[in-house]
Every structure is written in C-alpha cells, then in structure tokens.
Amino acid sequence: MVTTGDDVGPNGPIAFLGPEWEVGADGVRFRQAARVLLVDESDxxxxxHGSDVDQRERTWWFTVGGGLEPGEDPRDGAVRELVEETGIAISxxxxxxxxxxxDALFDFFRETCRQDELFFLARYRPSGDAPAFSRAGWTEIEHETIDELRWWDLDDLAAVDEEVFPVGLPELVRGLLAGWDGVTRRLDG
Incomplete structure (x- = not known):
C-alpha cells in the first residue's frame, strides 16, 4: 500500500519517500546518499530510468544509488544500493x-527534497555471462517510479533529449576514465 503525506510519524508527516528522509529545520525533507558511476568494459x-508517480510525462535517467542508513559508511551504502537496485555485487x-x-534540491512525490550525494566510480567486469538485473531489492517507491536499467554508451547518452542526472554526466564520466586526480569535485544541483 502506498503511504501518503497524511500519515504522521515522529518527524511529522511520513512521506512515501521512506523513513530515511528526515524533515530539516527548514521544513524540507533531507537525506545523505551515495551513488555509483558503474562503468563496464566498453566504457x-x-x-x-524513472519518473514521478504524479508526473509520468516527465522522465529522466540517473545513477544507481540512494539514501544512507543511520551511521552507514558511504562506500558501504553505495555498494548496498547497487545490489538492491541492480543485483550487481561489488566490493x-x-x-x-x-x-x-x-547537493541536490528537487521535487519528488509532491514534496521538495534535499539530498547530499557522494558519487563513487567503479569498473564492472562480469565473469562469464553478465547477470540479468534483479529487482528483488527494490522498495515500493522504486517499483512505482523506475521502469528500466540500461547500459549507456557515452556518445548516445550525450544525444538524449531527456533529463540526465547529474547534468553533464557523459563528460564527467569521460574525465574520470581519462584519470582521476584524487580530488572530490562539487557538482551543481
């Protein structure tokens, strides 16, 4: 069953977003998140691919990842999210x-949300046949809002008319593949 903003919990209304979203002093739901830029052998x-449940006409592509659990190390959270969203396990x-x-500020499921995200890069080299993606770890909201997982060629991704998050992702990945200098760069919303 889908919960609504009318349900009340210890931090005020419980959003469909989940319990990891806390209401900040400014009244905006907030969480820490970790994301994975997973790149295969073909770069x-x-x-x-997803949309909002009340705006199905607006769709976008985004990186694998999500909210950290209380006290969770961002690396561990990134790996956990990768398994939950794709079935792919890495160390x-x-x-x-x-x-x-x-630091992203966005509207989702009729709420304004703020998410502070750390992005990690990982190479994926499957042994044998690449496993099919698994939806076994998806939350209710993921089942409602995600319709596809896909490997994207960077040139093809750069030509897409839909929104892609983070903005400029093909060039960001190209820069990392050319070599990372060890500096964590800040991205615009």
Missing amino acids: RVLLV PDTLLGPVFRR
Whole structure:
C-alpha cells in the first residue's frame, strides 16, 4: 500500500519517500546518499530510468544509488544500493572516490527534497555471462517510479533529449576514465 503525506510519524508527516528522509529545520525533507558511476568494459555507464508517480510525462535517467542508513559508511551504502537496485555485487574496495559531491534540491512525490550525494566510480567486469538485473531489492517507491536499467554508451547518452542526472554526466564520466586526480569535485544541483 502506498503511504501518503497524511500519515504522521515522529518527524511529522511520513512521506512515501521512506523513513530515511528526515524533515530539516527548514521544513524540507533531507537525506545523505551515495551513488555509483558503474562503468563496464566498453566504457558504458549503468543508469536508471524513472519518473514521478504524479508526473509520468516527465522522465529522466540517473545513477544507481540512494539514501544512507543511520551511521552507514558511504562506500558501504553505495555498494548496498547497487545490489538492491541492480543485483550487481561489488566490493567497497573497488570503489574509487568519492569523485563527486552534489547537493541536490528537487521535487519528488509532491514534496521538495534535499539530498547530499557522494558519487563513487567503479569498473564492472562480469565473469562469464553478465547477470540479468534483479529487482528483488527494490522498495515500493522504486517499483512505482523506475521502469528500466540500461547500459549507456557515452556518445548516445550525450544525444538524449531527456533529463540526465547529474547534468553533464557523459563528460564527467569521460574525465574520470581519462584519470582521476584524487580530488572530490562539487557538482551543481
């Protein structure tokens, strides 16, 4: 069952977004998040395609990842989110970074949300046949709002008319593939 903003919890209304979203002093829901720029042997990046449940006409592509659990290390959270959203398991030791930091403010499920994100880069080299993606770890909101996982060629991604988050992702990934200098760069919303 879908919960609504009318349900009340210890931090005020419980959003469909989930309990990891806390209401900040400014009244905006907030969480810390970790994301993975997962790149395969062909330099394609894995992205998620989604929309908002009340704005199905607006769709976008975004990186795998999500909210950190209380006290969770961002590397561990990034790896956990990757498994939950795709079924792909990697070691936290294989993550490079954080390579980017982004403070995002966005509207989702009829609420304004703020998410502070750390991005990690990882190479994915499947042994044998690449496993099919798994939706077994998806939350209710992911089942409602995600319709596809896809490996994107960077040139093809740069030509897409839909929104892609973070903005400029093809060039960001190209820069990382050319070599990361160890500096965590701040991205604009």
